[in-house]
Amino acid sequence: MNKFNGMKKEELQDLLADLNKRYDEFVSQRLKLDMSRGKPGADQLDLSMKMLDYPSGSDCCKTADGTDCRNYGLVDGIPEAKALFAEMLEVSPKEIIIGGNSSLSMMYDSIARAVMFGVYGGSNPWGRQPAVKFLCPSPGYDRHFAICQLFNIEMITIDMKPDGPDMDMIENLVSKDEAIKGIWCTPKYSNPDGITYSDDVVMRFANMKTRADDFRIFWDNAYAVHHLTDKPDRLLNIMRACKDAGNPDRVYVFSSTSKITFPGAGIAVMAASENNTALIKKQLGIKTIGPDKINQLRHVAFLKDMKGIESQMKKHAEILKPKFDMVLDILESELGGKSIAWWNKPNGGYFISFNTLPGCAREVVAMASNAGVAMTPAGATYPYGRDPQDRNIRIAPTMPPVSELKKAMELLCVCVQIVSIKRILTL
Numbered sequence: 001m002n003k004f005n006g007m008k009k010e011e012l013q014d015l016l017a018d019l020n021k022r023y024d025e026f027v028s029q030r031l032k033l034d035m036s037r038g039k040p041g042a043d044q045l046d047l048s049m050k051m052l053d054y055p056s057g058s059d060c061c062k063t064a065d066g067t068d069c070r071n072y073g074l075v076d077g078i079p080e081a082k083a084l085f086a087e088m089l090e091v092s093p094k095e096i097i098i099g100g101n102s103s104l105s106m107m108y109d110s111i112a113r114a115v116m117f118g119v120y121g122g123s124n125p126w127g128r129q130p131a132v133k134f135l136c137p138s139p140g141y142d143r144h145f146a147i148c149q150l151f152n153i154e155m156i157t158i159d160m161k162p163d164g165p166d167m168d169m170i171e172n173l174v175s176k177d178e179a180i181k182g183i184w185c186t187p188k189y190s191n192p193d194g195i196t197y198s199d200d201v202v203m204r205f206a207n208m209k210t211r212a213d214d215f216r217i218f219w220d221n222a223y224a225v226h227h228l229t230d231k232p233d234r235l236l237n238i239m240r241a242c243k244d245a246g247n248p249d250r251v252y253v254f255s256s257t258s259k260i261t262f263p264g265a266g267i268a269v270m271a272a273s274e275n276n277t278a279l280i281k282k283q284l285g286i287k288t289i290g291p292d293k294i295n296q297l298r299h300v301a302f303l304k305d306m307k308g309i310e311s312q313m314k315k316h317a318e319i320l321k322p323k324f325d326m327v328l329d330i331l332e333s334e335l336g337g338k339s340i341a342w343w344n345k346p347n348g349g350y351f352i353s354f355n356t357l358p359g360c361a362r363e364v365v366a367m368a369s370n371a372g373v374a375m376t377p378a379g380a381t382y383p384y385g386r387d388p389q390d391r392n393i394r395i396a397p398t399m400p401p402v403s404e405l406k407k408a409m410e411l412l413c414v415c416v417q418i419v420s421i422k423r424i425l426t427l
């Protein structure tokens with residue numbers, strides 16, 4: 001395939017006319033397709049319907065040690081659920097707190113507590129310090145950034161490299177600025193790049209010198225077990241690395257079963273040092289007399305152990321892999337070799353990160369939207385919704401059925417070519 005920037009003006013104009021015709025055909029179909037959010041499809045949700053059979057009968061509502069899950073209590077979760085997620089996150093059950101159904105809300109609460117009360121070992125609540133800043137590896141997860149914006153935490157964009165965030169930049173910033181209190185990380189199959197941080201990156205996070213003594217890494221391991229292939233990525237255990245480095249309290253790990261069972265009725269989990277969890281449990285005990293333990297029992301009965309989680313995730317992958325493959329095939333056949341777009345091929349997670357020529361992403365998303373395909377807004381993957389190069393588009397292939405996905409991708413590729421040609425012609 002020809003590179004667009006090597007083609008003659010007349011050739012490009014002819015091609016543009018053809019593409020405009022294709023675009024008009026899409027518009028006339030009055031499509032209503034959604035590739036905007038990383039939700040599981042209904043067939044994935046069906047995989048967990050059997051879980052709703054548990055527990056049955058009042059005797060089944062007890063934990064192994066006899067606690068009645070129908071009643072108040074166990075603010076940090078039932079022992080069985082702690083054991084299950086300790087295995088998944090490779091930590092001790094003592095380092096686990098089980099939450100409600102959303103890890104995002106555990107992250108929000110962790111920020112809120114830090115702002116109002118401070119963190120373990122910190123001298124002052126973040127909110128009483130002159131400034132609070134967060135590092136935001138980008139492209140990243142828009143909802144992380146939205147939390148910072150709500151709490152008036154200044155965000156500093158950090159570039160992503162093929163093996164994780166730019167650690168030179170991070171080490172330099174955190175060593176100098178006491179106002180930098182934290183960083184958002186999605187270390188495995190990152191949202192949206194699908195990158196898994198290398199061992200070197202994890203070790204540098206564990207060992208780096210921070211000027212702030214109340215600095216926390218928000219390690220959002222949302223896609224810990226969400227592999228698409230038989231050769232999954234491997235992520236070094238940051239809790240262990242931080243302990244070994246003499247910084248045991250530096251990291252909060254988050255995860256959930258949102259994309260293992262149900263996003264609307266799953267279990268969220270947080271892991272942190274025993275010093276951190278002791279303080280958090282004390283504060284949680286003021287907020288609630290106990291979470292939904294019946295749902296925890298249900299999850300343990302259904303998933304059982306790590307083998308059970310892996311077998312469930314294989315079923316998800318069987319549904320998802322063909323969708324990812326189809327998106328990648330269409331991208332390759334429509335855009336490959338044209339030097340107008342670049343994309344990643346992730347081994348897991350929920351997204352394909354797609355980059356246009358600089359200055360094109362916003363227009364591409366607007367064109368797709370005019371033809372009835374909703375994409376995540378361009379810019380959303382950067383702090384304050386501002387992609388400095390206006391290039392990144394997050395493709396979320398999981399939710400639409402394959403036939404709709406195909407159509408949406410074909411349209412997207414037409415839009416990318418139209419916008420790119422117009423851009424090349426005006427340069």
Ligand SMILES: Cc1ncc(COP(=O)(O)O)c(C=O)c1O
Pocket residue numbers: 038101102103104105141186191220222255256257258263268
């Ligand atoms: C990186 C990341 N973290 C957290 C979430 C949401 O997690 P939860 O459903 O547990 O709140 C998502 C959902 O897309 C995500 O991509």
